[in-house]
Amino acid sequence: MNGRGAAISLRIAQAIPVVIGVIVISFLLTRALPGDPAVQFAGAAATPESIEQVRQSLGLDKPLPEQFIIYVGQLLQGDLGQSVSTGRPVIQELAARLPASLELTLVALILSCAIAIPLGILAATRPGSWVDQLCRLLVTAGVSLPTFFTGLVLIYVFYYLLGIAPSPLGRLDFIYLDPPHVTGFFLIDSLLDGDPATFMGALRQLILPAATLALFTLAPIARMTRTAMLSALGADYIRTARAAGLNRGKILYGYAFRNALLPVVTTLGMVFSFVLGANVLVEKVFAWPGIGSYAVEALVVSDYAAVQGFVLAMALLFVVLNLVIDLAYSIIDPRFGADAK
């Protein structure tokens, strides 16, 4: 069996204990805490009968290990409980809102990578120049920006002062109809539908929240790109490549950047953790109908099952994203799996 395939399956297998750990913590968050979980799950307007009903359905009258088995059983059937505020199953609510969150997060990440990586490379190839200074300034300022505050400043400048951004309310202005549901991503669905007006409408709504998130993630990516490029450019193989007379582009992108990409991809894992958290705040600021603003609404009305379902869904999403990053690593790095035996 080849080393690469084995290493990839090993990496996938390593995700399993993490998923189990995540489920255990989610379970502890719902059950093993002070107060009566049945009262919390039944919501603020519960009667004694409905509390008793919730107690039965969650198995709260049974010992803790047995409750855990019931919990896992319900999870496997995709049952995250009922949302008391809407009366629908939490899983349906999350599934309906997930594409909005994913579209926002992915566009933001693409945007910030498209700016941060070239910026980091430029800063590393010209240390001390104005690009380097700009990079340093952005990096320090970027990590200090509260996302919800940046979002509000952008709204004030581009909506109120300049009037070029649409009102910050959701994914699409009410003059447009939602594109027919294929992927749930409005940008893709409107293109599939051949409707450029809706596409532009969705894009206009998306730009400000995506820019807010991108500003927040710019800093760690740019910093890591700069550091990784600097250390790659100082390596012996670059000196050798220069001595062998290879052209500048080949040295920079064929050798240095390819090696620098590894730490950058690793940083992306940490960036995902930040971005999924910041997502909640940005969705609240822009009234973006994703799972983050759903969780915030649920928090306000103490919709307990909805919040815990959201936490679990986010954690599982994060585990999957980390797995994807590690698998991307295996594509970038030809050494991957060579020493895994």
Place this chain on the structure above:
Amino acid sequence: MTDQTSTAPATPAARHAMAAHMLYVCRENPVTAASFVMFAFFILSALIGPYVVPYDPLATNSAIALQAPSLAHPFGTDNLGRDVFSRVIVATRLDLIISVLAVAISFVIGSILGAISGYRGGWIDSVLNRVLDTIMAFPLFVLAMGIVAAMGNSVTNIIIATAIINIPFYARLVRAEVSIRREAGFTLAAKLAGNSDLRVLALHIFPNSLPPMMVQVSLNLGWAILNAAGLSFIGLGVKPPTPEWGIMVAEGANYIISGEWWMALFPGLWLLLAVFTFNLMGDGLRDIVDPRRRT
């Protein structure tokens, strides 16, 4: 060799050299010096702010609601006619208390866990690593939301949640620092001299991990403030009308689309400055404790 000098009690000469080095760093890097000045300003605001602000931060007066910044109200007034400047300054204390307490708790618990697991190794180490990995498997802000939602919506629980999500950073740092010194010459010498494990760990090994920990604390404080303000922005923890930066930005958010920018801008700006100060200080402290790691 260098390890021993840093554990030795600071002689007057060493202390003088340290002060000279700090002065040198501040002169070389004015940004670091500025961050220390700003830090002093925030500490002062937290200590005496409530006694020197011109207005009562809770006093409402609908006659002067939503006034733009003026000489009488440098930061304007909010929708209930409260003075935004007074509220921003008074809020400093609560925001700093939340973040400092949270970081202190994670520092202590993280240090203990990390030191034990780095010193003992074996199954304790593996179990702790698994638990930390599981905490890190959550997007941290989302985990904090979940913890506060589960434990109840209060300022105490905001502090606990922020502490929990920060513990892995400290535990890992201490674990790494302790485990590389577990077999060091000075450790073995201290053991041979008849010191107990606890004494060796607490007095000989752990102090060596303090310099990198201080850098981490400073960077972490900024992050803890951001985190706590984010939680109160979405309505967790601090309740109105308590002045706190996150909740003030949330209250101002409703007025920004009608052009009343000062309600959200000033608390947001103060929050940003506080985080910026801690981040710059962290970079400066790194230069002081470890000149080699300068970027």
